[in-house]
Amino acid sequence: MSLIHEIDYGTPASRSETMVTLTIDGREVTVPEGTSIMRAAMDAGIEVPKLCASDMMDAFGSCRLCLVEIKGRGGMPASCTTPVAPGLEVSTQTPRLKDVRRGVMELYISDHPLDCLTCAANGDCELQDMAGAVGLRDVRYGYEGDNHVKARNNGEINAKWLPKDESNPYFTYDPAKCIVCSRCVRACEEVQGTFALTIGGRGFDSRVSAGMAEDFMSSECVSCGACVQACPTATLTEKSVIEIGQPEHSVVTTCAYCGVGCSFKAEMRGEELVRMVPWKDGQANRGHSCVKGRFAYGYSNHGDRILNPMIREKISDPWREVTWDEAYAHVAAEFRRLQYQYGRDSVGGITSSRCTNEETYLVQKLVRAGFGNNNVDTCARVCHSPTGYGLGQAFGTSAGTQNFDSVEFTDVAVIIGANPTDGHPVFASRLKKRLREGAKLIVIDPRRTDIVRSPHIEASYHLPLQPGTNVAILTSLAHVIVTEGLANEAFIRERCDWSEYEDWAAFVAEPYHSPEATEAYTGVPADLVRGAARLYATGGNGAIYYGLGVTEHSQGSTTVMAIANLAMVTGNIGRPGVGVNPLRGQNNVQGSCDMGSFPHELPGYRHISDDATRETFEKLWGVQISNEPGLRIPNMLDAAVDGTFKGIYIQGEDILQSDPDTKHVAAGLAAMECVVVHDLFLNETANYAHVFLPGSTFLEKDGTFTNAERRINRVRKVMTPKNGYADWEVTQKLAQAMGLNWNYRHPSEIMDEIAATTPSFALVSYDYLDKMGSVQWPCNEQHPEGSPIMHVDGFVRGKGKFIRTEYVATDERTGPRFPLLLTTGRILSQYNVGAQTRRTDNVVWHAEDQLEIHPHDAEQRGIRDGDWIRLASRAGETTLRTLITDRVAPGVVYTTFHHPTTQANVITTDFSDWATNCPEYKVTAVQVMPSNGPSDWQQDYDEQARQSRRIAGKLEAAE
């Protein structure tokens, strides 16, 4: 193992298909037109000295180190800004170039501190490297004159010197070491798209500055780290590198936070993680990342992590630490007892969208083969199950149609119910880049999300609909497209069922679907809907990206179908730049769905009633598999309350915090006799658990995650599990304790079993993934290299299916008692229920959940910014602080759900999607009133949580 060094070609690759041949240092090189001479040279293996260039961004041409000579042309052009031309004869090293380069380096070094030995970048500094490369041997100018290096000059205060900025928890900015190459500024603009940095001043006075000469924390900076990665010196440096030193080996792995699935190099020193650096070959992220993946891994060492298994008789007892063997034996005995006493179907399991495919596969196998029923579900239930159902019905496959690269070819992006800058930051950066190049944007969201208006980006249309009226708006859009003759009939005739189309077209053409008619309840002016429909239908490649604002509704599945209809009616399917793209919440939501986590489906989305599929698994596993669907999470809880469901094994999920109607979830859990929680921390669900099995982090195991573009990415172990075992090992031991003969020695063997049983994974193996980097399923005989884009020549189901989508108002309505609509979401620095991110320095950005409320609604209630308020719905009430903002419309309030004390889900009701029971998080009728502190429920809850976290023989952890 060694440190992976990625080649920096100096400038981005050219997409041109015209090739140009030239000679560099006597070597003939052929490259695409538009390539820089610098890049062409690197292609030929010749590294031209450079400081201000990097292939992550466009050339800038400021350092003058990369000069070359071209035969027949005068002067010394910069190779980073000079494109290739046929027949050029380039020299990269001549006596004249050597002199000039040394002169340039001498100037740089004369204003740079010479503390290389103790510098954090020692060993990883391009300035050092270049001094070496050009053969700089002495520096004639001292620091006596003007400089940025010393705090004092001859006893006087040096006004040009600036102190270090250490405000960001993860990196420092030391202006004394800056060479003003502006790579950071360009990374922030071009790669991240935040525009937080500028170069202020001119000439020798120019400096990098965050925001309006603020510190990094007070600026617009979102701490993505792109600037840190781009900086060639120690000016911007990870604090972890300052503390630990330079890494000595690295391993490529996958982020365990969101569904973008960024690839990282985990850079290590021994078993200590020094830093995470986004991997340029990562096909989802192309060398970029967000604050969570790059920096928020500290939770893996957090003191709250539980490392020993524990059991207890009653949930009011303190926990008792036991050996692993005792824990397995206990669980096996309990589950067998429950099944004997209450029937085979009285137990079940929940797989995790945070765990690997292999781990998820094992949990569903344990339920199906070990428990002998199909009571397995996953927390994808509460986020994207309508995607599976809706897209399955319309196209025949339960997944997004594109890869992320596709966005580079999009002309009109439509974002529905998603907040990508917070929820899917790296995708947002890639989208913003395309928008700055001129693509148009339509946003359909009750809230004015950041992307509606941000630096150099302005949505053409923002449709601020009333929460819960998605289907009405989307059907209205279809109405405009059909009635104004904008449908792509050629596409429809070729690819879809024409009679279904005619039926659907007649349906949407009904006058009551017109924007003028729906305006009354959607609240969106008709002309905006018409304009948006025309733009999407006629603006070129149209791509729809959607999130939980679509799925988490009582009509979630219908909305997904409406989205599929829009894509088909405009012919936006089956090529780069278009498609229907669910933005998945957690890292492995896609994978956990693929792996048969649903109670009605075996791996690969094959219904449990299909005899042939069951037979495949029955033969391999040597058991009978029930042909009846099992219980979904909400059904399990209902059955628990009814007394017919008694035991559950929950891997890596916190249903008490993440699922709606907390009181109902608590009642269901409390009614069970054996709740087994397998997690890193004593999460909220563990308050109701009888057995706790310590989990491991993504750094501690091998496996795969599948991201929102169906990309199967490797997760690689970089350190020994602190708890002793990877999660798949724990599940296997549990299965063995229950009498199953499982003997996987490595997760790769589990993947082999998946490939052998699941046609869309047929060619997937760890060897193949190592070779390919990653692949997108389906990956089989027909698609040996995987499938970046689906439905290219036809829909998976045959003909695309148009489905009528009638708007039905949710039964969750406002009235005199609950006049406002609450909708929920997430923010950048925190992740889902926050169990991980709350245990990192990311809390500096989001210490508590806040309620966003429009100034008008706040004033009516006498509420000021930052006040404590009471938030009440039919289901319950909680308290939190307010943030007064006009991002939300009057009548709508908004909050996040990252902190357990907020208990936002005490408020949400148990209404759910008609097809999948995906809960309706996005619409709850509420009232807001002033308050002076936590509600009774919050206090009771805190007390109960504190009691239930006691561990015998240990002092209560100070909170």
Add this chain to the structure above:
Amino acid sequence: MSHDTNAKLIYMANQIATFFKSQPQDEAAQGVATHINKYWEPRMRRKLFQHIDSGGEGLSPLVLEAASKIKRPEAA
């Protein structure tokens, strides 16, 4: 049997019926039945039938129409 969970089951069945009611008429009842057969665990279907057999109060007519096409689970 909890009254609460029974009410919820009726509500869920009606929600499904509401969707299929808007679909072409000849597919509606079959749509409801297929959906329930595919996604409802036997316990849930059993409860549904108990309710239908005792009059089916509160159930949408489309659910009742679909009942003959819904798989009756074996008695518990």
